[in-house]
Amino acid sequence: MARTLKDLMPGERAKVAKVEGRGAVRRRIMDMGLVPGVEVEVERYAPLGDPLEIKIKGYHLSLRLEEAAYVMVEEGGDNA
Amino acid sequence: MPKRFTLALAGNPNCGKTTIFNELTGSRQHVGNYPGVTVEKKEGFVSYKGYEIKVVDLPGTYSLTAYSPDEIVARDVIVEEKPDVVVNIVDASNLERNLYLTLQIKELEVPLVMAMNMADVAEASGLEIDYELLSRLLGVKIVRTVGTRGEGITELLEAAIEVVEGRSEREEKSFRFREEIEKEIEYLTRYLPGDEKEWIYPRRWTAIKLLESDKEVIRKIKAKLENSQEILSRLEESRQRIENMLNDDPEMAIIEGRYAFIRGAYREAVREKEIDRFSFTEAADKVLLNRVLGIPIFLGIMWLLFQFTFTLGAPFMEWIEEGFAWLGEYIGNNMNEGMLNSLLVDGIIAGVGGVIVFLPNILLLFLGISFLEGTGYMARAAFVMDKVMHRVGLHGKSFVPMLTGFGCNIPAIMATRTLENPKDRLVTILITPLMSCGARLPVYTLLIAAFFPKEVAGNVLFSLYLIGIILALLMAKVFRTFLFKGESEPFVMELPIYRLPTLKSVLIHMWERAWLYLRKAGTIILAISVIMWALLTFPMTDPYGNEWEDPAEQLVNSYAGRMGQAIEPVLEPIGFDWRTGIALIAGFAAKEVVVSTLGTIYSIGDVEALEEGEETAVKGFAQRAREQSGFTPLTAYVLMLFTLLYVPCMATLAVIKRETGTWKWPLFTVFYTVVLAWTVCFIAYQGGKIIGL
Structure with a gap:
């Protein structure tokens, strides 16, 4: 089964494969740099379990689980 | 006469744009609103070398799409108000994502200067930026700045003036998307009018936005261009061709194209030295965002x-x-x-x-x-x-x-x-x-002291706060x-690095x-205060021209008093009479006024003593309220509920007007809070009576 950003554990790295969804949500996610090929690392989940914080292109970004579920990821987190 | 020009500041949120704006303009700034939207408009002035420069601080945005009012305002100002130069503030420590906006500003074909801000942070974290090379790759003049220390501000002004005077020799090289997309951009451009009077937006930019299915641009094309039907059907063809070839929708391919170009430029011009990357932010967040702490x-x-x-x-x-x-x-x-x-x-x-x-x-x-x-x-x-x-x-x-x-x-x-x-x-x-x-607390305090035993006072009070929250x-x-x-709005939020x-x-x-509060809300509050005063003061004499002897009599016969009496039928089902009605009308000025008004109506000689909760005054009030208006603890509780919920005070309404920019929302607030207050109080009062309270 294809994994999404939401399925990653804190500390885990992966590469963005595809961003699903549509309209404003998808656009916003991609505008923030979550484009195919980019490396992400899940840093932590909020104390209540949602949202989560990731590191991407050297900065910190938080998104809700429902948005993270749109981001398909693949193996290959180690610096390409 | 000084020469004038306009400079617009553009940049991501958290890139230090506001700091640079403040460094440039100091106290010479003005905050307002863009018409029709709740987007803040900030402008200021700076004099430099014989120039009087108007600085427009555009809303901080990550992109220039049609999905958010901020972004629409930012790009409309750039295109319609035609600033003589746009200064793009970029967070050097977060370069890749910041450059994404830079590319989009470049697409708008405006004279551009880049401020590489927070350069100190970037350098400290081991980034080595080749300014000359990056400047060549992007086709933009770059100035190194550290906004918090005021570094690079004069250089930035120099660079801006150079661009305005046309002395800058930078070739206006624009970056290109992959061939499949470039072909469609070119194709669509052919159908767009080249005359600025007909279509103010740059043609190439328009074509890109069309491929991105930008709602605003499509709307404007439909409204302004005669051949809009043709353009849109050509667009459909283009989109189809791209989707067939790239197996991706054009909007995504364009975003990817921008980021791919940035990635390339970044790799060439920036060296990430592997120094010990101790990051204060990451260490601090281990504690501040800790699961337990x-x-x-x-x-x-x-x-x-x-x-x-x-x-x-x-x-x-x-x-x-x-x-x-x-x-x-x-x-x-x-x-x-x-x-x-x-x-x-x-x-x-x-x-x-x-x-x-x-x-x-x-x-x-x-x-x-x-x-x-x-x-x-x-x-x-x-x-x-x-x-x-x-x-x-x-x-x-x-x-x-x-x-x-x-x-x-x-x-x-x-x-x-x-x-x-x-x-x-x-x-x-x-x-x-x-x-x-x-301000609602004095009302609670009085009514609780008058009608409830001390043992339950705390619980009664707590229940009111809780009901408010729920x-x-x-x-x-x-x-x-x-x-x-x-569509629900995405929560895709940057967690910026910590800094002082x-x-x-x-x-x-x-x-x-x-x-802003004093100027915009203050005037409204003052005006309503005077109206409230008039309603409570007039008429000053009885029908025979004699002054009222008793303040209670004066109040009851005032316009506000008459309004209070007029609404009695509406208040009856929730247990109030016209006396409470008058107090509630007066309470619109400020909720604590309910207390003094009740004091006046029940002829508690010393209203101040009542406000201060002196025992004899409170007892007198309780007795008269019981005798004259049939107050019970239930009525008192319902009155507290009503005070909690019904119309916010006039100052709050003035601020809602100021913040939303229209009277629609304060009026809606009045409407919904009154309906809510009445409904909740009706249920509480009638329910209370049924269970025998």
Whole structure:
């Protein structure tokens, strides 16, 4: 089964494969740099379990689980 | 005559744009609103080398899409107001994502200068940027700046002037997308008019936006161009061809194209030295966002903010109140009695006092908020609280305004400025009045002391606050479901690095808020104060031209008094008579006025003693309320409920008007709170009677 950003554990790295969804949500996610090929690392989940914080292109970004579920990821987190 | 030109500042949120704006303009700035939207308009002036430069601070955005009002405003200002030069502020320590906006500004084909800001942070973290090379790759002049220390500001002005004077030799090289897309851009461009009078937007940009399915651009094309049908059907063809070839929709391919170009430029021009990358932010977040400690720390900081605002503000408010009372008395005693005296003392002086009295809270709260925002903690607060708030359709950042609402709704509603999304902001504004503010407390105190035994006083009071919170969350859900339907807004939020904001930035922000309040809301509050005064004062004599002997008689016969009597039939089902009606009408000025009005109506000679809760006065009040209006503990409780829920005070409404830019929302707030108050009170009163309370 294809994994999404939401399925990653804190500390885990992966590469963005595809961003699903549509309209404003998808656009916003991609505008923030979550484009195919980019490396992400899940840093932590909020104390209540949602949202989560990731590191991407050297900065910190938080998104809700429902948005993270749109981001398909693949193996290959180690610096390409 | 100095030569003039306009300079627009563009950049991502958190890139230090505001700091540079403040460095450039100092105190010569002006905050307003763009017409029709709740987007803030900031402008300032700077004189440099014989130039008088108007600096426009565009809203901080990550992109220039049609999905958010901020982004539409930013690009419309660039295209329609044609600044002579756009200065793009870029966070050097977060270069790749920041350059994404740069590329989009370049697409708009405007004279551009880049400020590589926070260069010190980038260098400290081991980034080595080849400015010359990057400048060549992007086709933009780059100036190194450190906004917080004022470094590079004059160089930035020099560079801007160079561009304006046309001395800059930079070739206007524009970056190209992959061939499949470039071909379609070219294809679409052919159908767009080249004449600026017909179509003001650059053609290449328009074609890109069309491929991105930009709703605003499509709307404008339909409205303005005769051949819009043809353009749109050509667009459909283009989209099809791209989708067939790339197996991706054009919008995504364009975003990827920009990021791919940036990636390439970044790799060439930036070297990441592998030094020991100790990051203060990451270390701090291990504690501040910790699974166990995160929430207690958050609550602690919120508690401090609340105390800072209201406990520290209390003595100042008292001095202001006393000062205006003294002034009123002084003028009142040194003037002939009569209407003018009353207008001046009870209308205008009391009104101005009523405006200024909120200033300490506003100043302190915004001092706190701009500090928390400047450091970067505010985004963390939203991160910690979002799950709870999101459940009822609010945003993590709605927490601060709601909490502040317990002190005073006025600064609370102003604090919704921290919410970027207009829908989130509006819902938060609408429910904040349900947070039981400090001015409602005197009403509770009096009624509880008069009708409830000491043992249950605490519980009664607590229940009111709780009901306020529950109804606020409920209404948030209702508004979200029925009023603001449609796609839910994404919560894709940057957690900026921690840093110490400059004192100058914090103070300017604080002052800006206070000034906006005084200028925009203050005038409305003063006007309504005078109207309220007139309603409570006229007619000054009985039908035979004699002055009223008894203040109670005067009040009952005033216009406000008559209004109170007129609404009695509506109030009857919730257990109130016309006396309470009058108090509720008067309470629109400020909720604590309910107490003094009741005191006057029941002819409690010493209203001040009642306000201070002196036992004999309270007992007298309880007895008369029971005898004349049939008050029971149930009626008293329902009156507290009504006071909690019904119309926010006029100052709050003035601030809602100021923050939303239209009378629609304050009027809606009046409507919904009255309906809600009546419904809840009806259920409470009739239910209470049934179970025999």
